Amino acid sequence: MNELLHVRHLKKFFPLRGGFLNRVKGYVHAVNDVGFTVKKGETFGIVGESGCGKTTLARAILRLIEPTDGEILFEGKDLCHLDPEEMRSMRREMQIIFQDPFASLNPRMTIEYIIREPLEAHTIVSGAEKRELVADIIEKVGLRQDQKSKYPVEFSGGQRQRVGIARALVMNPKLVIGDEPVSALDVSIRAQIINLLEKLKEDFDLSYIIISHDLTMVEHISGRVGVMYLGKMVEIASCFDLYENPLHPYTKALLSATPLPNPRLKKERFILEGDVPSPINLPPGCFFHPRCPVRKSICTEVYPDLVDVGDEHLVACHGI
Numbered sequence: 477m478n479e480l481l482h483v484r485h486l487k488k489f490f491p492l493r494g495g496f497l498n499r500v501k502g503y504v505h506a507v508n509d510v511g512f513t514v515k516k517g518e519t520f521g522i523v524g525e526s527g528c529g530k531t532t533l534a535r536a537i538l539r540l541i542e543p544t545d546g547e548i549l550f551e552g553k554d555l556c557h558l559d560p561e562e563m564r565s566m567r568r569e570m571q572i573i574f575q576d577p578f579a580s581l582n583p584r585m586t587i588e589y590i591i592r593e594p595l596e597a598h599t600i601v602s603g604a605e606k607r608e609l610v611a612d613i614i615e616k617v618g619l620r621q622d623q624k625s626k627y628p629v630e631f632s633g634g635q636r637q638r639v640g641i642a643r644a645l646v647m648n649p650k651l652v653i654g655d656e657p658v659s660a661l662d663v664s665i666r667a668q669i670i671n672l673l674e675k676l677k678e679d680f681d682l683s684y685i686i687i688s689h690d691l692t693m694v695e696h697i698s699g700r701v702g703v704m705y706l707g708k709m710v711e712i713a714s715c716f717d718l719y720e721n722p723l724h725p726y727t728k729a730l731l732s733a734t735p736l737p738n739p740r741l742k743k744e745r746f747i748l749e750g751d752v753p754s755p756i757n758l759p760p761g762c763f764f765h766p767r768c769p770v771r772k773s774i775c776t777e778v779y780p781d782l783v784d785v786g787d788e789h790l791v792a793c794h795g796i
Contacts, residue, residue: 480651480683481514481537486546488529488536492756505755506532508707509546511782514651519677519684521698521715523691523730527752529707530687531575534653537685538570539563550651568598571644575656577636581628587614588624591642598647609646616679617642618672634665641672645680653685658693670697691734695719700788703727706755706763709782713789723791725768762794770795 488507491500507529514520522530536543539555548555550566558566571594574580581590588610595606611621617638628636637657644652654673658666670693677684688694694701694715701718703711703726711724722728725746732746748767753759759766765775774794782792 478516479513480516480518480551481685482547482549483513483537484511484547484549486510486533486536486548487544488532488541489544502756505707505758507536507543508758510704510707510709512702512709512712514683514685516650516683517681518700519686519698521694521701522685522687522704523689523694523701524704525689525730525752527755528704529755530689530704531655533704534572534655534685534687538567538572538653540572564598568600568647569649570651570653571647571649573637573640573644573652573654573657576660577633577640578628580640581636583628586625586627587619587631587639590628590639591646594643594647613642613646616676617645618668632665633661634669637661637669638672641669641676645676645682648680649682651683651685653687655687656689657686659688659690666693673697691730703730706753706758708763708779708792709790710764710793711789711791712782713791714787717787717789721789723785723789723796724764724793725770725795726764762792 486507487509489503489505492502492504493499494501510533522533524530532541535541537548543556546556550570555563555566591613592606592610595601595609601609614621614624619635619638628639631639657673658669661669674697676682686694686697698715700712700714702709703724705726711718711722711727718727719731722731728746729748732744736743750767753763753766761776762779765771768775772794780792780794782790784790785796
């Protein structure tokens with residue numbers, strides 16, 4: 477598979493202001509020197525606990541928020557150096573499915589116009605073609621044609637998320653980022669949406685970045701997985717390697733907290749002590765060392781590089 481997206485040393489810091497002159501007093505290090513690749517036709521999962529920077533990373537990749545530093549290479553073009561008109565054109569190739577299927581839809585628009593709006597913004601097809609594209613994508617996401625004139629409030633959560641998926645795919649993009657695409661849905665609906673995403677991936681020849689804290693869902697849908705902690709990627713591996721042979725202590729702790737389908741089965745728990753450090757005042761050395769049960773003296777001084785330990789299994793840990 478060829479490389480579609482290459483993120484290098486991406487950073488996003490949010491300034492903290494205060495005082496009489498509203499000066500910058502510090503920064504929230506939301507995304508701190510992150511790098512990874514996504515290949516064509518691949519589903520790349522990103523997992524981590526709440527507040528680790530997953531959503532900020534997704535929005536920075538799409539330049540919905542401007543990165544502080546780094547490179548975002550999409551098919552070889554650095555998105556960080558594109559002017560507004562060039563970036564507008566590039567947005568046809570990259571779309572996002574938001575977490576909340578109700579807040580992300582305009583309640584004053586009908587479903588037909590919500591799905592058609594990207595086509596109106598980019599004016600790349602005629603009026604008749606727009607109607608045909610909208611009608612086709614409505615059927616592909618599992619909605620009915622007689623629902624086009626309805627408003628978001630008339631739909632269930634699962635149906636609204638199907639509308640969000642249709643809006644993302646109507647431009648026929650190459651990359652779709654799903655930011656917790658099923659976390660706001662009932663458990664009974666989640667499997668339907670996940671299966672729909674997998675089917676559409678084949679139909680549209682898509683590449684996905686799926687962001688979630690649901691490790692079971694990510695295991696089901698992803699080919700490779702990256703684990704984030706405090707704005708950093710601490711481990712990247714194929715889905716099988718990561719779940720069968722996690723190397724970073726944080727990854728082990730995440731996986732050990734995942735419940736098993738059979739309650740009679742037991743597994744060894746890898747329990748962490750303490751709280752997550754503040755992203756404003758980061759600890760020296762490895763950010764994970766205050767909670768790490770296997771830390772060494774070097775961990776308090778030097779942040780480990782993300783290195784390949786074999787078979788494209790990357791891990792940032794001095795203990796490996």
